[in-house]
Amino acid sequence: MTGNYRKWPMILFLGILTAPIILMYFYLFVDTVTNSPPGSMIPNEWTAEHWRFLFTTIPGRPSIWTATLNTLLFATTTTSIVLVVSSAAGYALSRLNMPGRSLFLGGVLVLHAFPTVTLLIAIFLILQMVGLYNTLIGVILVKTALELPFGIWIMKGFYDTVPWEIEMAGLQDGATRFQVWTKLVLPQVKPAIMALGIFSFLAGWSEFILPLVLAPDNNVQVLSVYLAGLISDDTNFDMAMFKSVGVFYVLPVIILFTFFQSKLMNIYSGGNKG
């Protein structure tokens, strides 16, 4: 920052602390395309055998492509609903007069911090009762609901930064409140919608507990549950293949992260995970 202190001690210090993470990610990628002799960490040959799961279905598991499709469906549907519902609700909370507005606001704020996993048992039983257990729709609805308070909160925050005068000008120009929202205000919060969309997609893509509990069956299985199932199967232990599945699974995440890092940094600092 300022030039009065030496920088290299800080870089060295943090470099040492960061080394294990870099090491783990380095070997995550290296191990998927190489073999190492027993007891050694230094690979001695290239191989593609760890990626065989792409072409042959592992016994007792769904096809990786089924799981991928399910995950994609799960993440994109959740994201779309979250975007639509929270941009509407966020606007209402930020800008509109309505009965119970501050109650809604307080509620959203409390729910935003509220530990949702504590509701898992009740949600599990509800889904069983209404017949949505072991369906993608059920787990999509639940995931959407749990993402919503955060989404609404973020959107409300972004709407708050749009100048009131833009809305006033819109009204004077003859627009209804609804037109003001769709034609004047929504275009101003496009970056927010983009960021929230990416965030929700990643959250959906990574989600594990909800599909594990609410939709564990093979035909509705998502990649996280698929991978966890592989790992916990003690009879068929193959670390290099697990890592390959993992790399396959994490690729979209890495790509999104690389392209939208700054946007995500913003939203993670208001984040809701661990």
Place this chain on the structure above:
Amino acid sequence: MGNSNAEIAASGRVSAPDLRGGAPQLTRLQKIGNSRHLGLYLMAPAFLFVVLFFVAPVLLTGVFGFTNMSTATGISGGAYLANQSSMRALRDKHDFGELADQINRVVFTIDEAGLEAAAQAGASAATLKELNAKFFGQSFGKRRDVERAIKTLDNRPSSTRAIKAISKHFERSVFNIRFDSADDLLAALNKFGISLDPQQQAAVIDVTYTGWVFTTDNFKRMISLPDTRTTLYNTLFYVFTTLILFNVGFALVLAISTHYMDAAPAGFFRSVWLLPRITPPVLYVLMWKWLAWDTGFISAVLGPFGIAPKNWMLDSPTNAWTFIILINGMVGASMGMLIFASAIKAIPTSLFYASEVDGATRAQQIRHIILPQLRFPILFITSYQTLSLLTSFEFILLATEGGPGGSTEVWALSTYFKALNNYAGSLEYGYGAALALVLVVVGVAMSILYLKLFDFKTLTAPPKIE
């Protein structure tokens, strides 16, 4: 006014613009788009979601916590079943021993169903016809009685074995039969000549019901079990150690040390430390397992030094906890890092310059310029992360499954094991919900506390367009 509006709405167009001015009139759609209720329309979907998936589950967790719901009782209504254990309960709990014996007893009734079954089994038509004619509708208390009756028939079977075979089809009992409703059960008993007074009826219904009932046993059990205390201590240890060491402590280290770097290395380190957060948990924990596995990285590195390979994550409770805290902490540190870093960035540069001109060392600058500015962010992270750590169990489930020997089982995980997943396969929804209810109560209390940290008044400033 109402009239002309209706006309315009019906014709579906806005009135032609008046070039000299004059206000345009609005269609009905525009009225809705303008109405005071627009906010409610826009809120409605969110409201529906919140009611269905937050309000209802919170309330139902409260309800379920006071039931004995489990895989055995099912989640919808149960059936009525007279069996060994329910009759024992009838004898012991209600003191109707005689009645229990009576229900237990088998009777033989000559009826349509029995005759048909016997015919299917190949009994002679003549025998059955005569049996029908002479004894239809009669009941016999003992097998011997019905056999004797069959023997009196003209067309009786020749062998005793055949007589026994026929008599078997007329054996009638309520024993081990599931009845959908209490009325069905009582009707069946009545059919066998067992009539009950209201008191007896109530007792029978009580003991034969297999569905779930309301009870406070869950909480008595929670308090009396020693496991509860262990889990509680585990939880507190886990939450506060992770919080202090990583979510706040290491997050500060990251934010402050990257502050003293150029933009490029700072950005690099922040990105790397965000990786654990954006990596899906299943894969993230898999990488740790690779590190700790007995053929994994640690074992391979330590091998040449004569240390035997072992599973470092699960070989002792201490190691298990070390890994759990590292795994959680590395994810948790990044949120604090981002928030602290942006708070440091908000400190005016001139303050740093001034302190350096005044001769401050780096440690003094951190102590006197940076840390005082971070007081509120630290408070925020502490309260927020306490709550999320308290209720998160994903990483522990994936890494150690609470092991070795339950030594890393925290409250949320134990809830999950009790109600949603265990080896025995008997899921105790009621007890799990009771455990979850404790977390819900703590969660609500802490969320409200968290709300107070915000300046709620400014958040709810009234809209400027009236």
Place this chain on the structure above:
Amino acid sequence: MRILLDNFTKKFGTLTVIDQMDLEIHSGEMIALLGGSGCGKSTTLFSICGIHKINGGRILFGDKDVTNITSQERNVGVVFQSFALYPHMTVEQNIGFPLKLRKESASEVKRKVDEIAEMVHIEALIHRRPGELSGGQQQRVALARALVRRPDVLLLDEPLANLDATLRLEMRSEIRRIQQETGITAVLVTHDQVEAMSMCDRIAIMDAGKIVQISEPREMYNNPVSDFVAGFLGSPPIAFLQGRITDGIFVEPSTGTKMPVNADIAKRANGGEVRVGIRPEFFQPGAGAAIKGRVSFIESQGRETLYNVTLPDGNILRSIQGSQSSARIGDEVEWGVDSSQMLVFGRDGMRL
């Protein structure tokens, strides 16, 4: 179009911001609502355009009561302090937006946009976005957008506050030109008396939610109804002296200088305590009753020079003179007050 505020009252919660105001704005005139911050001038403007709902009284446009109709139905054009241009639209789309909402045909929209763009001199800019325009250009776009659908009234909320000094001067005359060309009734909200005086037909000066005086600029400057109005108008500001009027003569207490006042005022003052206001242009060397003091501050404004003269009791009189004057700081001077131009106020601050 004539605008009438009749007994207009506005509250925020329990706080009454405007209390029973009456104001009539003539058709085609430009009127300024002038006052310090918090005096209620913006609230009045927002009530006229319907962003605020009023708590009492009526608002009439012409003969039409618009009290309870929405902003969209009032046909009012507003230019906001921050201009409030839609950042995602080009200049052309910004100006055409009100017409598009009325579902006018594309060719009609284009014709009107071009016409108004020409009037406000931004023809060359219509394909740019607001972010690519200077403050003055944004201001012109905002004006064009407000005027394009021929509103009954044009409201301007501190339209020059966000511009730098030279642009402010330019836009002052531009806004006035456009208002006069279109003949539209206009309301200007401002805290700057120079703006109000230079741009408007009449000024309504406001204080604490009430209109204190409403007059033409010259008249208000010459004949303020109270010391508040006298103090608000004029730059450099008027100076006040405290004292008594006896036998038709005001005696400056610290120097004993005698300044005759006219008989009418003397009668009304009736020997009581008064404040007299002396504008800088009426405190000049060789004019009227000479008063002694020491030059304590000199501010050269180029063509003119402003002097502060401190009297023995610490009161300060201001004088503005041509630059040929040669007084220096610390000089003892004896300049005269044109007592016929003195403004005399009673103890309650009202003009006598």
